[in-house]
Amino acid sequence: MxxxxxxxxxxxxxxxxxxxxxxxxxxxxxxxxxxxxxxxxxxxxxxxxxxxxxxxxxxxxxxxxxxxxxxxxxxxxxxxxxxxxxxxxxxxxxxxxxxxxxxxxxxxxxxxxxxxxxELLRHLFETTVTRCIAEGLVSGQRMAIDASLIEADANKQNSTPKEEWDATTIDPMDAPRAVREYLDTLDEAAFGAASNVQPKFTSHSDPASQWTAARKGPAFFSYSDNYLIDTDYGVIVDVEATRSIRQAEVGSTKTMLRRVKDRFDLHPERLIADTAYGTGPMLGWLVERKIAPHIPVFDKSSRSDGTWTRADFEWDAENDQYICPEGHALKQFRRNYSDPNRGPTGKGTARYRALKLTCQACPSKAKCCPNADARKITREEHEDARQVARDIAKTRQYEISMKLRKKVEMLFAHLKRILGLGRLRLRGPCGANDEFLLAATAQNLRKLAKIFPAPQQTRKA
Structure with a gap:
């Protein structure tokens, strides 16, 4: 009833x-x-x-x-x-x-x-990382790096084109907090000093944010959330906020690797990243510190006309020369200089040239330099580090690393879909950094909770 x-x-x-x-x-x-x-x-x-x-x-x-x-x-x-x-x-x-x-x-x-x-939020994040290390979730052997764009609390209607923007006219005493932070970060590598190129538009409410169209859609103001993770369990070991440009994102890698070494004594054997981090200076920096770069090389030496590229020429390090497929030498200098300032400097870009008479008589000239009298090849300062990365790319471990790199992308998907961090609430570089630290702390705590759930207790009758 x-x-x-x-x-x-x-x-x-x-x-x-x-x-x-x-x-x-x-x-x-x-x-x-x-x-x-x-x-x-x-x-x-x-x-x-x-x-x-x-x-x-x-x-x-x-x-x-x-x-x-x-x-x-x-x-x-x-x-x-x-x-x-x-x-x-x-x-x-x-x-x-x-x-x-x-x-x-x-x-x-x-x-x-x-x-x-x-810096309480940084302290809170590092306390969580320390707990992850204590629970055995971080080995420090393999790390991955990547960045994701997070929309800033700014819009185009309240912005100024780069032709009209002049930071020297801003009075710090009357400026809002986000504008003062922008003025304070003009000399920092993660923001103003990352590049001399000015953005197309500058926001009045948050001038440190970057106007970008990197998503191949409508442009917007954003910050980059940079994650350095340990690939064993996908634990975030460091996080950094930067402008949404490649130079700033790549530069943050050095900052985070130095910081995890100082704070947690972690020094990875390999670093996994995408092509944006495969520049010569970045690869050289990693190789110098005995970190294997599992990174695709950022290389624009390939040719679209079907002629031989630099990869077709063999490098002879002992004699400082390239050997073409026909066996001829391309040298940077063909005589000794009495003035050392006129010789090789070891910095910048070096040019290696073949003899004009050799190229003119070569049967493969049409495949090598059809539109030039002689073949020329440029070699950058960090070409040795590039070759190290190319050799690693041929190994089985590199294939595994490319699969492990997806763990960073999964964390960013979780950040935006589950944690709802698709747009920032706080303005300025400090505001972006605070939100990224809190979000990374929450993700690490959820990771710990998933791997080590609380023991179930039976209720008393």
């Missing part, structure tokens, strides 16, 4: 436990086991005043931010509402049913203030 109508009845006393109402298989239970915030107060001690009203617990703010980034809650106002209503969120944030949730404005004051000044 039909049961009685359910009606809410008020009671004078309730016995309620958050612990009993959070499912044992909830993701936050597994994540909570790996969140170590014991050192936050010590880390922030010098950034708080000794007088005045007590502040909101910084550990509570960090836990709420982790909830927001782990579950794709992009709005801080909505995050406060969700923590207020969701019992699992309250349990993770150590809030009882009667505890008030902080106001959303508290996040802005702390993110732009003491959290940024103390």
């Amino acid at each position: 039909m049961g009685p109508r359910q009606e809410a009845q008020a009671a004078l006393f309730y016995e309620f436990s958050l612990e009993d109402h959070v499912p044992q298989a909830h993701l936050l239970r597994s994540i909570d086991r790996f969140v170590d915030l014991s050192g936050i107060r010590t880390h922030l001690a010098e950034f708080y005043s000794h007088t005045g009203r007590p502040s909101v617990d910084p550990e509570l703010l960090i836990r709420m931010l982790l909830v927001g980034y782990c579950f794709g809650i992009r709005s801080e106002r909505r995050l406060c509402e969700e923590v207020h209503l969701n019992l699992a969120y309250r349990w993770f944030c150590r809030l009882d049913l009667n505890d008030r949730v902080p106001d959303h404005s508290t996040f802005s004051k702390n993110l732009h203030g003491r959290f940024r000044e103390s």
Whole structure:
């Protein structure tokens, strides 16, 4: 038969436990086991005043931010509402049913203030990486690097063409925070100093963002989120925000490799990346540090007219010359110079030439240099490192590395689809860096929770 109508009845006393109402298989239970915030107060001690009203617990703010980034809650106002209503969120944030949730404005004051000044978010991220290393998820032998475009909080309607933009006319005293950060990063390799080429448009609200059409669609303002991962389990070991140009993204690789060496004593045997990182200087930098570059070579020496390319010529390092398929030598210098300044410098691009008489009499001239009197070949400073990368590309290990590189792309897909980081909320280089650090921290915590889930406990009858 039909049961009685359910009606809410008020009671004078309730016995309620958050612990009993959070499912044992909830993701936050597994994540909570790996969140170590014991050192936050010590880390922030010098950034708080000794007088005045007590502040909101910084550990509570960090836990709420982790909830927001782990579950794709992009709005801080909505995050406060969700923590207020969701019992699992309250349990993770150590809030009882009667505890008030902080106001959303508290996040802005702390993110732009003491959290940024103390580099707390970098400290939080590195603490998570340390835990991943302790759990055996990071060996440091094989690492992969890549970058992904994240749309900035800027639009073309509030921008200036490069012909009219002049940063010297900006008064830092009256400029917004994002503009002041832009002025402070003009000499940094990841932003202003990465390239002398000015973007087509510069945003007024976030001038450090890059106007780009790299997605082969409508152009937009963006930042590049650079990930350095360990390919064993896809753990992010470092993250860096840069302008969305190749020079800045490649330059961030050196910064991150140096940092993981200093912070975690990790020095990879190989680095895996795509062709954008296969430039001569980058390959030379890696080879010099005994890091095997599993990277396709960025090479424009190929020809489209069917004639012999540089790859068809054999390099004779002992005699500093190229040997053509017909057995003739192409040399850079054919006599000794008494003045050392006129001889080879070992820097820049060297030109190797064959003798005109030899080429004119050669039966393969039509395949070699049909439109020139003699064949010329250029050799860059880091050509030896390029050859190292070409030799690696012929191995079985290189094929495996190209498959492992997809782990970085999967992390970026997860970042945008699951965590919802398709567009930034914070402006300026520091704002982009803060969001990227929090997102990478959330991804590592979710990785730990997936591999080491919380043990299931049977409920008592």
